Structures are given as C-alpha cells and as structure tokens.
Amino acid sequence: MSEANIIVEQTQTVNEQNVQVPGADNLSAETQVAHEVTLFAEPIWAFGSFTVTNSLINSWIVVLIILVLAVFIRQGLKTIPSRFQTAVETIVDGALNLADSVTGDRIKTLKIFPLAFGVFLFILLNNWLGLLPGVGSIGFIATQGHQQIFVPLLRGATADFNTTLALALMSVIGANIFGIVAVGAWKYFNKFVNLKALASIPRKIIKEPTIIMVNPIKFFVGLIEIIGEFAKIASLSFRLFGNIFAGEVLLTSIAIMIAFIAPIPFIFLEIIIGIVQALIFSMLTLVYFSVAATAEEH
Amino acid sequence: MEDIIKSFHIDWKLMMAQLINFTIVAWVLWRWALKPLTKVMTKRAEEISKGLQDAKTAAEGLEQLKITKQEMIKEAKHEAAAIHKQAELTAEKYRQDTVAKVKAEAEKAVAEVKQKFISEKDEMFKEVKQQAASLVIQATAKVLGKVAAPKLDKELIEQAVKEVVNKSKSKNI
Numbered sequence: 001m002s003e004a005n006i007i008v009e010q011t012q013t014v015n016e017q018n019v020q021v022p023g024a025d026n027l028s029a030e031t032q033v034a035h036e037v038t039l040f041a042e043p044i045w046a047f048g049s050f051t052v053t054n055s056l057i058n059s060w061i062v063v064l065i066i067l068v069l070a071v072f073i074r075q076g077l078k079t080i081p082s083r084f085q086t087a088v089e090t091i092v093d094g095a096l097n098l099a100d101s102v103t104g105d106r107i108k109t110l111k112i113f114p115l116a117f118g119v120f121l122f123i124l125l126n127n128w129l130g131l132l133p134g135v136g137s138i139g140f141i142a143t144q145g146h147q148q149i150f151v152p153l154l155r156g157a158t159a160d161f162n163t164t165l166a167l168a169l170m171s172v173i174g175a176n177i178f179g180i181v182a183v184g185a186w187k188y189f190n191k192f193v194n195l196k197a198l199a200s201i202p203r204k205i206i207k208e209p210t211i212i213m214v215n216p217i218k219f220f221v222g223l224i225e226i227i228g229e230f231a232k233i234a235s236l237s238f239r240l241f242g243n244i245f246a247g248e249v250l251l252t253s254i255a256i257m258i259a260f261i262a263p264i265p266f267i268f269l270e271i272i273i274g275i276v277q278a279l280i281f282s283m284l285t286l287v288y289f290s291v292a293a294t295a296e297e298h
Numbered sequence: 299m300e301d302i303i304k305s306f307h308i309d310w311k312l313m314m315a316q317l318i319n320f321t322i323v324a325w326v327l328w329r330w331a332l333k334p335l336t337k338v339m340t341k342r343a344e345e346i347s348k349g350l351q352d353a354k355t356a357a358e359g360l361e362q363l364k365i366t367k368q369e370m371i372k373e374a375k376h377e378a379a380a381i382h383k384q385a386e387l388t389a390e391k392y393r394q395d396t397v398a399k400v401k402a403e404a405e406k407a408v409a410e411v412k413q414k415f416i417s418e419k420d421e422m423f424k425e426v427k428q429q430a431a432s433l434v435i436q437a438t439a440k441v442l443g444k445v446a447a448p449k450l451d452k453e454l455i456e457q458a459v460k461e462v463v464n465k466s467k468s469k470n471i
Contacts, residue, residue: 040307050311059319066323070330077334079342089339092332114332118324157316161306166313167320 033141035150037249041160042151054152055160058135062125062157095120102283103290112289115174119167120282123158127244127274130156131267136248158244158277161237168236171285172229179292188292194222236284243277423463431459 041053076082081089095117099109129135139152157163180188190196197215204211247270254263302308434455 039305041312050315051309053307053312056312056315056319059316063319063322067326070326074330074334077338079338079345081338085335088331089335092335093339096336110336114328115324117332118320118327121327122320122323160312162308162312163316165308166316169313170317170320 033148033150037136037245037252039161039245041155041162044151044153053160053162054139054155055157055163058129058154059126059157059163061154062122062129065125066121092117098283099286102286108290108293112178112286112293116282116286116289119171119285120278123167123240123281124275124278126157126163127278128271129154130159130244130248131251131270131274136252156244156248158240159248161241164237164241165233167240167281168233171236171281171288172232175285175288175292176229178289182293190222192222192226194219197222232284232288236281240277240281243273247273423467427459427463430462431456434459 041055043051043053044057045052073085073088076085078085096106096109096113099113099116100106103109103112135154135156136152138154139150141148142151143149176188179191194215197218201211201215251263251266251270254266435452438455
C-alpha cells in the first residue's frame, strides 16, 4: 500500500475505465503498471465458473485463524484458568453482559450470542487483517487488454461488498427465521401484513370507535416494516463495506502523499474503526434477533 | 440494481463462499470455544458459590461449637465448685464427728481412770486402815503389855484410828 505511484480512484467497470498516471501516454505499455484500489475484489484464480477473489483468500485466512484459536481454547480449558483463558473469559463475559443489556434476558442472550459473537470476531479479524502490511501491496501484475494492472493477492474481506452483503443477508434472514421460531409463523406474519388488526375492526368498533382509524394505520406500519427489512440489509452491508473500503482508500491516499510516519495515526484510526464497525454490525444483529423474538404488543 | 451488481462485482457464488466461511467460524466458535467455555465458567461460578456457602456454614458451626464449649466449661466450673463445697462440708462434718468422738472417748477414759483411781484409793485406805489398826493394836499391845481388857482396848484403838483416818481423809480429799 505504500507504493508511491498508487492511484486512488473509483472504477466504474472492470475492464476499461482505468485512469492512468498523468503522463502515462509518453511511457510504453510495458513499463506502466496501474496501481489502484478498486471497488471490487479482484479475481485471482478460477475453478471453472467459480472465481476465487483476493478477499475470499483473506476470509479463508480468518477462518483458519479462528479455527486454530478455537482449538487452542478447547485444549487448554480448565476450571482453574490459565492466563490466556482468563483473558478469553473476560472478553466473553463482557460480551455476554453487553448482550444482556440489549436482550434483557440471559436465556435469550445465550441463544443469539454465539451467532452475534461469531459475527463480531469474523468481521473484526477481517477488518484488522486488511490493515496488515502486505495486504493490498503484495500481488502480481496482470495484463488486461493493452494495460498492465497490479492485482493484490490479499484484500480485506470486509472491503468486498460480497462479504458484507452475505453477512447482512444472513443477519436479517436469520433474524426473521429466529422470529418465526420464537413467536410462531402466524403471529410473525402479522407483524408485516397485519391481518389481525384489520380483522379486529368489526369486533371492537362499538366499544372503541377510534379503532377504525388506528388499525388501518397499524396495517400500513406493518407494510412499512417489510421495506424496513430491506433497508436493514442495505444499511448493514453498505455501512461495513463503506467504512472499511474508505479506510483502505484513506490509507493509500496518505501513503501516496507521505510514505513514512504520516500514515501511522491513520492506521490507529482504522484499527479503532475496525473494532467499532464489528461491534456495530454484531450489536445490530443482536438487536434484530432480539426484536424479532419479541411478540409485538401495543 | 444492474449498476450496483456490476460495479461491486456482486456474485452469488462468492457470497455463498463467504457465507460458508462465516458459518464455519460461527459453528467452530460456538462448538469448540463458547459452549465449553461458558460451561466451565458456569461450573466454576457454582463451585465458588458452593465453596462460599460451605465456608459460611463451617464458620457458623465453629461459632456454635465455641459457644457450646464455653457453656460446657461454665457448667463444669459450676459443678466443680459444688463438689468442692460439698467436700468441704463433708470434711467439716467428719472432722467435727471425729473430734466429738475422740473427746467422748477421752472423757470416758478419763472418767474410767478416775473411777479406778478412786476405787484403788478406797481399797488402799481400807488396807491402810486395817494395817494401821492392827499395827496400832500391836504397838499398843506392846506398849501396854498384856492389857486386861483387850476388848476395851480394841474399841479405844479403833476409835482413835477412825479419828486419824477421818482426819487424813479430810486432808486428802
């Protein structure tokens, strides 16, 4: 990422619109290599129709790290904890208490917690792994048409929209399934298409005449909730992707201007953003699951 | 929508791959790390609370034991004091009894000795009287020679001896 001749730009499509360094026309095609931070993850290999992108490789590394970590924790588990176990327990206990403050119930927390904590750790490690030196700067030069493009071998997985969208979909769809299991399909369906509210109008209208105004509003609120679910997907995926991608662009930009010392505060900033974004994503997942599991009562 | 898919290179296969990655992470974390870890933590919390409870119970038992001990000591002291008093009383009574007995015996012995002494003395006087009487008779007989009227003489002598004896008796006693 510290190459002096990196160009930061927003690329609209894959192939054509790569903007070259000013004055590139004077140079021959062989000597000019375009370095850029693209919006998308670059493909590295292709197994048939399945392309392995650099962000997918990063994601695999994260999986491997967590696997090793989990095995390591599993092996060294004792009633009288080691120093490492104490640290892990402190983190898990803190996370559990934080989750309790959202769900307000330890039993409910324990149901959602493994997923939420998994989201947190997965995103956190992906965010931080994207900051490591070498990620984004080690790669190979690929020839595309008449151009030569630098393709990094590794790229932070959360700086790839595919990852964040997959996680967001998992989070929102998972929350809905959890809600159906927790409160029942009919009750859950009425959260969105509030047939109950419409059906109860004739029954209650004599007692409460205002219900003819209130319940149709309730029905439309339910319909808006459907849009809300899609908004959740969009906000979750774009927030994470935007923050992490912007961080990479920022670090590259600073490195272009001043290669030494200057990027250090920004790297610290990105470390904080990495943990904050992971926390936001996992907390929102927790909230979605928690809200989906509560029966709507008004 | 097309633009988004194109510019972000959205590929459902890649998404599935990432989802699988995440599923592995979540499952592994839950199965190998979080579940056993929370189990251990819960177990330890239970053990600690049980230990604390046990310690509390033990402390209470100890306190109870101390109180019981104190009470026992107090009771024993009480009993010892009572026994001591009783013993003192008994000893005193015994001593008094003994003293009284000894006194009585001594008195008895003294009385006996006195009696004996008196009787012996009486006997002695009797003997002395007799001997004195015969002596006087003999002496008088010697002095007077063959007196004509021994019967008269004997009467005289006996009277004289009686006087003497009475005199000595009054002197002695």
